[in-house]
Amino acid sequence: MNKPVALSSDLATALFCVSLNPAIDTRLILNGFLPGRVNRVEEVYRTPGGKAAHVAMALKGLGATPTWIGFAGGVTGGELIAGLRLLGIETLPVSAGESSRVNLEILDTQGEVTEILEPGGTITQSEWSEIQQVCVNALQVAAKKKVMVISGSLPPGVPVEAYAALVSSARAANCLAFIDSSGVALSRALAAGPDLIKINREEAEFVTQVAILDPITAAQAARKLLDLGANSAAVSLGERGIVGIRKRDQQAIHAWSTPLHPKSTVGCGDSALAGLAYAAAADLTFQQSLALAVACGTANCLAPLPGRIVLEDISRIERGVHIELL
Numbered sequence: 218m219n220k221p222v223a224l225s226s227d228l229a230t231a232l233f234c235v236s237l238n239p240a241i242d243t244r245l246i247l248n249g250f251l252p253g254r255v256n257r258v259e260e261v262y263r264t265p266g267g268k269a270a271h272v273a274m275a276l277k278g279l280g281a282t283p284t285w286i287g288f289a290g291g292v293t294g295g296e297l298i299a300g301l302r303l304l305g306i307e308t309l310p311v312s313a314g315e316s317s318r319v320n321l322e323i324l325d326t327q328g329e330v331t332e333i334l335e336p337g338g339t340i341t342q343s344e345w346s347e348i349q350q351v352c353v354n355a356l357q358v359a360a361k362k363k364v365m366v367i368s369g370s371l372p373p374g375v376p377v378e379a380y381a382a383l384v385s386s387a388r389a390a391n392c393l394a395f396i397d398s399s400g401v402a403l404s405r406a407l408a409a410g411p412d413l414i415k416i417n418r419e420e421a422e423f424v425t426q427v428a429i430l431d432p433i434t435a436a437q438a439a440r441k442l443l444d445l446g447a448n449s450a451a452v453s454l455g456e457r458g459i460v461g462i463r464k465r466d467q468q469a470i471h472a473w474s475t476p477l478h479p480k481s482t483v484g485c486g487d488s489a490l491a492g493l494a495y496a497a498a499a500d501l502t503f504q505q506s507l508a509l510a511v512a513c514g515t516a517n518c519l520a521p522l523p524g525r526i527v528l529e530d531i532s533r534i535e536r537g538v539h540i541e542l543l
Contacts, residue, residue: 232494233284234269234270270301286311289310320335365394367380380398408446413449458539472511473538474538490510
């Protein structure tokens with residue numbers, strides 16, 4: 218398909234992006250980063266961040282109308298919400314007592330990217346209970362199809378079962394639940410039976426204990442994710458594309474495109490996840506979903522900031538996506 222299928226209407230589809238540990242992303246661009254030395258910055262960007270914010274931005278770029286749900290604390294949290302709304306993204310923020318974090322991306326014009334990620338402010342039990350209720354209430358919208366994308370790390374204070382609880386709430390409301398996380402939180406979420414897991418090579422290796430060397434071993438890891446509880450799984454391999462499989466399928470699918478020289482790869486996985494969520498909402502086939510995900514992830518390499526993908530790039534890249542059955 219040359220252009221992503223348009224969603225039928227706002228009422229027919231609801232897309233939620235849940236962020237338990239959002240941030241303000243600060244991107245510093247400089248010519249030659251020297252650790253331990255004084256560095257002069259050439260450009261500075263402060264934008265809404267955290268994986269779910271990137272997903273929401275990418276969905277917006279695809280023409281969808283996502284709703285962002287997440288914690289927001291202090292001046293940083295206010296800046297985060299204002300930034301999302303300025304981008305035309307609907308928000309359902311939950312006030313947190315401690316300030317939202319700031320993540321730092323140092324982008325060397327020579328091609329090196331260094332990320333420094335704060336842990337996030339501690340979330341109280343009452344704040345965690347409140348965001349669960351906000352999610353439950355949001356899922357009551359009158360939509361024929363609902364997709365909840367839950368992505369990112371957990372802040373201090375939130376239990377490791379958090380994503381499992383959100384998956385269970387989504388499934389109880391007849392909502393598709395997509396997960397992108399890591400570590401113990403991911404393992405617990407798998408046991409709750411998410412509709413799709415989208416993770417990178419390192420995250421997949423940790424949870425499956427399968428060494429991923431190529432698309433074939435990525436398919437083995439994806440099948441292990443199904444055994445652990447996911448209904449479908451996609452393992453991203455960076456410039457080598459995505460390998461995905463569903464429980465009812467015999468063969469895995471490897472989708473990839475011609476690698477581009479990226480400005481930064483930050484947000485590529487989130488943009489790919491947005492493509493998968495959009496495809497599910499638009500009732501595309503699994504093969505089409507993976508092709509769109511690859512196109513969105515690759516388009517992010519051309520974007521000025523994480524998640525700021527545009528249809529023109531997506532459509533052009535999608536026409537050149539390669540598909541292989543494994």
